[in-house]
Amino acid sequence: MRRTERLFRIIQILRSKRSPVTGRDLADELEISLRTLYRDMAELTAQRVPVIGEAGTGYVLDDGYDMPPLMLTADELEAAALGATWVTLQGDPSLARAARDLVAKLSEAIPKELRPIVLDASSRSIATRSQVQDQFDGVVLRRAIRDRSRLQLTYQGQNGDVTNRVVWPMLIAYLNAVRYIVAWCETRQDYRHFRTDRVQNLKVLEDKYPARREVLVREWEEAMEKRHQG
Numbered sequence: 001m002r003r004t005e006r007l008f009r010i011i012q013i014l015r016s017k018r019s020p021v022t023g024r025d026l027a028d029e030l031e032i033s034l035r036t037l038y039r040d041m042a043e044l045t046a047q048r049v050p051v052i053g054e055a056g057t058g059y060v061l062d063d064g065y066d067m068p069p070l071m072l073t074a075d076e077l078e079a080a081a082l083g084a085t086w087v088t089l090q091g092d093p094s095l096a097r098a099a100r101d102l103v104a105k106l107s108e109a110i111p112k113e114l115r116p117i118v119l120d121a122s123s124r125s126i127a128t129r130s131q132v133q134d135q136f137d138g139v140v141l142r143r144a145i146r147d148r149s150r151l152q153l154t155y156q157g158q159n160g161d162v163t164n165r166v167v168w169p170m171l172i173a174y175l176n177a178v179r180y181i182v183a184w185c186e187t188r189q190d191y192r193h194f195r196t197d198r199v200q201n202l203k204v205l206e207d208k209y210p211a212r213r214e215v216l217v218r219e220w221e222e223a224m225e226k227r228h229q230g
Contacts, residue, residue: 006030006040011049011061020058031212080106090174092196109116134179136202141181145169148208151183154201155194162200166207167192170216184209184216191220 009030014021014126018154027037041059050062082101087099144151153165167183174180185192 002044003040005049006032006043007047010040013060013205014051014061020053020060022058026059031214043084052146053122077106084142090179092134092178092179094137094139095142134196135200136196140204141169141172141196141202144204145171145213148213150186150205150207150209151181152203152205153181153194153199156198156200163187165194166209167194168216170213170220172196182220184211184220 010026013026013029023034023037027034030037031039034205041051051059052062053059077087084099084102084106088096091099141151143149148168151167151169154162155165156162165188166186167181168186169181169183171182172179173182173193178197181194181196181199183192183194184190
């Protein structure tokens with residue numbers, strides 16, 4: 001996660017809490033070290049974000065603070081709107097609704113003279129609507145990825161065989177009109193890709209997987225690169 005993204009997430013976390021949040025809790029949620037967290041808090045203070053508190057006691061965001069107005073260029077707006085349109089066509093139903101809401105919010109948040117750019121970009125047909133029908137709620141999967149929850153899958157392979165797997169979900173990959181769960185498979189002790197439309201049942205297990213997600217993603221990328229080179 002880039003530093004700018006972390007700073008934004010820190011603000012969002014503090015805005016959602018009514019009581020002080022300790023540095024350790026923030027660091028754990030962001031999956032960073034305490035030293036990095038303290039540097040981020042110092043940067044927020046330098047940017048005049050009204051964070052109250054200090055290391056060891058907890059942090060709160062002063063009442064009344066709001067994010068600065070949305071300032072995007074025409075190209076950035078068009079890129080966001082086109083991306084949202086793609087998601088409405090290829091994402092699962094809940095993500096598609098979120099993408100449509102995003103376009104609506106962009107239209108409300110930007111100056112009036114830029115709204116035609118968003119409306120024009122979002123009305124273009126850039127792909128054929130996905131025909132993938134999943135048997136589980138995409139919200140559950142995305143929450144499991146964010147929370148590093150282990151999943152139990154009942155999965156039908158390409159040859160028709162049905163197996164039960166316990167996996168560590170890392171991300172959702174999109175290829176043409178098909179979505180894949182990219183995960184570390186405890187059963188196979190290797191990275192595997194599971195087509196979402198072949199998942200017959202998905203259950204979130206109580207315990208989290210021990211590895212850090214960004215480490216798994218990096219190792220998966222390295223493994224894919226070696227596979228392509230070989």
